[in-house]
Amino acid sequence: MDNTMDINLDSRNNSMNLLSFYWMAKFEDSILFQFDNGKENRFQLVKDNLDKLLFFHLYHKDGNKRFIVDLKNGIIKYNSSSLPEIKEEKNNIRLIYFRRHTIKIGEIDLKEKSHIITYFLGLQWTFNNKNKNIILQINDNGDFIIDGK
Amino acid sequence: MAAIHQFSESNGAGEVETIPVANLNFGSNDSAEINTTTYPITRGDASFEKYLRAKFTGTFTEISNMKFWKSAGTLVTGETIKAAANVAYAQPSATPNADSDVPVTEGTALSMQSAEGAATIVYGASGVSGYTKYLRLQLQTTGSTPAGAVNQKTFTMQYDEV
Numbered sequence: 055m056d057n058t059m060d061i062n063l064d065s066r067n068n069s070m071n072l073l074s075f076y077w078m079a080k081f082e083d084s085i086l087f088q089f090d091n092g093k094e095n096r097f098q099l100v101k102d103n104l105d106k107l108l109f110f111h112l113y114h115k116d117g118n119k120r121f122i123v124d125l126k127n128g129i130i131k132y133n134s135s136s137l138p139e140i141k142e143e144k145n146n147i148r149l150i151y152f153r154r155h156t157i158k159i160g161e162i163d164l165k166e167k168s169h170i171i172t173y174f175l176g177l178q179w180t181f182n183n184k185n186k187n188i189i190l191q192i193n194d195n196g197d198f199i200i201d202g203k
Numbered sequence: 204m205a206a207i208h209q210f211s212e213s214n215g216a217g218e219v220e221t222i223p224v225a226n227l228n229f230g231s232n233d234s235a236e237i238n239t240t241t242y243p244i245t246r247g248d249a250s251f252e253k254y255l256r257a258k259f260t261g262t263f264t265e266i267s268n269m270k271f272w273k274s275a276g277t278l279v280t281g282e283t284i285k286a287a288a289n290v291a292y293a294q295p296s297a298t299p300n301a302d303s304d305v306p307v308t309e310g311t312a313l314s315m316q317s318a319e320g321a322a323t324i325v326y327g328a329s330g331v332s333g334y335t336k337y338l339r340l341q342l343q344t345t346g347s348t349p350a351g352a353v354n355q356k357t358f359t360m361q362y363d364e365v
């Protein structure tokens with residue numbers, strides 16, 4: 055096997071193949087999908103319009119799992135159920151979203167032995183002049199744990 | 204978006220880059236993807252240093268929190284792997300360097316910077332190359348290191364992306 059071709063394929067040029075969850079952002083006046091008509095929108099477009107962001111969805115490519123962050127009310131829903139909520143006045147509610155890539159490579163073959171993506175999704179807000187947050191760590195299958203402080 | 208991630212190795216006085224590099228075999232020659240049978244490390248000696256970088260291409264917004272550590276592979280008697288992050292490139296040497304042992308846990312992992320010295324790589328920003336700074340690795344042995352092949356190791360690179 056041609057090693058160069060092997061590693062090129064492993065870098066996975068197709069983002070959709072690598073990701074299990076895609077995002078969708080609902081603003082006051084529009085909706086933005088991560089993938090739209092074969093084009094991938096950068097998250098920068100969400101960051102640039104955070105003041106208009108109402109909901110941020112993270113949905114599984116199979117369509118059976120969906121996380122929804124409600125930026126106005128400070129709650130997170132999984133499918134149609136609300137996750138445990140911290141009931142306190144939330145000021146300056148902000149979205150947390152990023153993907154953590156953990157890539158294991160072999161010494162004698164830098165081809166990826168595994169490439170795990172964990173999706174971090176949550177909220178941070180201010181309460182009594184303290185910054186607080188709740189974050190879900192979601193794996194490829196949609197299993198998640200809740201963390202926060 | 205899913206950034207495209209590749210490793211590159213640099214060699215020689217004039218810095219010849221191999222990207223993507225297929226392996227990081229340590230040996231007694233300053234070149235990429237070396238054959239360890241042809242260039243074995245003599246007991247008591249060190250390998251030539253490896254200068255690696257990660258490169259991110261594709262369309263992402265930001266890469267941050269870049270870490271590197273050895274996550275598997277038992278060292279044999281007298282064998283150590285030295286590592287330093289965010290170093291400047293220099294012609295690789297087989298003289299044992301004084302770098303620290305490569306971290307073996309995420310909690311103690313080497314923290315990597317962008318080539319421009321920032322904690323993040325911002326997509327499309329002016330002057331941003333998409334490279335990290337150099338990671339220098341070297342395998343060192345002692346007279347007590349047993350003859351024969353050492354164990355294979357697994358390294359982990361981790362980063363956050365939006």
